[in-house]
Amino acid sequence: MRRVLAGLAAVAVLAAAACGDGGTDEPEAGTTTAPKGDLVVLAAASLTEAFTRIQQDFRAAHPDLQVTISYGGSSALAQQITAGAPADVFAAASPATMQTVVDAGDAAGDPAVFVRNQLVIATAKGNPRGIRTLGDLRKPGLKVALCAEQVPCGAAAKKAGVDVEPVTLEQDVKAALAKVKLGEVDAALVYRTDVKAAAADVDGVEFPESARAINDYPIVALRNAPNPSAAAAFVAFVRSEKELRVLTDAGFQKP
Template identity: 70%
Template sequence: MKRILTGVALAAALLLSGCGGDDSSTPTSAGSASGVSGNLTVLAAASLTESFNQIGKDFETANPGVKVTFSYAGSSALAQQITSGAPADVFAAASPATMKTVTDAGDANGEATVFVKNQLVIAVAKGNPKGIKGLSDLTNPSLKVALCAEQVPCGAAAKKALAAANVKVTPVTLEQDVKAALSKVKLGEVDAALVYRTDAKAAAADVEGIEFPESSGAINDYPIVALKSAPNPSAAAAFVAYVQSGPALDVLVDAGFQKP
């Protein structure tokens, strides 16, 4: 009888041990919603800073095994970094032209997809002390105006909008990304700058965005793509897909971007 009871107790212990092993393995296999993990490096246009910071946090929450690192700058500078061999997983550009630099070099993994659009406004100091109403006001020689350099998407869009309005503006500075141009207004170093609607909205505590009709003809498409040499290709593909999902699009639209 004693041997029988001992055998039963041993069998029970083994059964419980087996159940415990199943429970401990479940969180490991379900630790990431999409099965991705590791570090993910995203190079993104400066105008995406606030939105992508939030989207990155949301992506990490959905995929606890992933750590997202962003590098923001002018799209043309980022494209040059990629074609020069800089290690990165994803590229999000502020124009198809800068994305083409990467795809033409064979550095993209598949085709780039447009995920949002953006439009220019005239950024002025809070309260619009100079009374600026449109592009023609920027020709006033007493005004200091900042523009993005032409090779940067916001600069290319500004050039197109000014041409549509038949307006010639002589800027006091040409900046390498839209955040730098906006900073000049925030610091009071210029009276106005042509920036994206999203950037003016993000800095609403310090600046106002003046809408102008010619901006409708200079709307920028924002494409995104996973990179061919991505150190973490599975996470890159998952992030590109997530950026195009409903939750991410809600964040982008709330920031002032337009749906593609």
């Protein structure tokens, strides 16, 4: 009997050793590995303030991940992606610019609309030129900045029926807003979120025509993402209820 028990004990020791050999290198079945490494996100300029907060939240949740977000005009970012620029996620300010990436085969799956945004008229603080309506932008001598038509904020302005001769056409909404803040123009067509973020420097004038041109914002992980697991995690994080509150607090509308 002692020999049998000794033999069973030896077998148990060998089995435990076999299970333990290299066991720390493999995750247990059913577990997932937290994303780590580098994540590159290309995002519409109008997302700057909200995504800066979301970036902080995402980094807090994934401390082993280095997150870089580059902001710009959606059309320019889409061109960079289709030209082969390395990136993991694209967040655009309109479905049309996102479609450029989809048509080129650079999207990993279907883009999802995560927020919406609406145009307002940005004026200098105190609205010194007394702009109350869209038609007021045609007052003689009034200097107006618009986004270029290929940029989502420019396309939205056209769809809203804006008929103004601008003194400048900008390549993203932040550049148009900067013209107002610097006093180079009297007004600019920008998003509600931009005016809210710059409330210390500008005022916003709502106009009913903007309801015809509310922009949907889609997001997608990219097909050639260098870090696909982190890309998928970031897209899911942006669409979570917690981060939707961050976006709506910034002035975005729910999809």
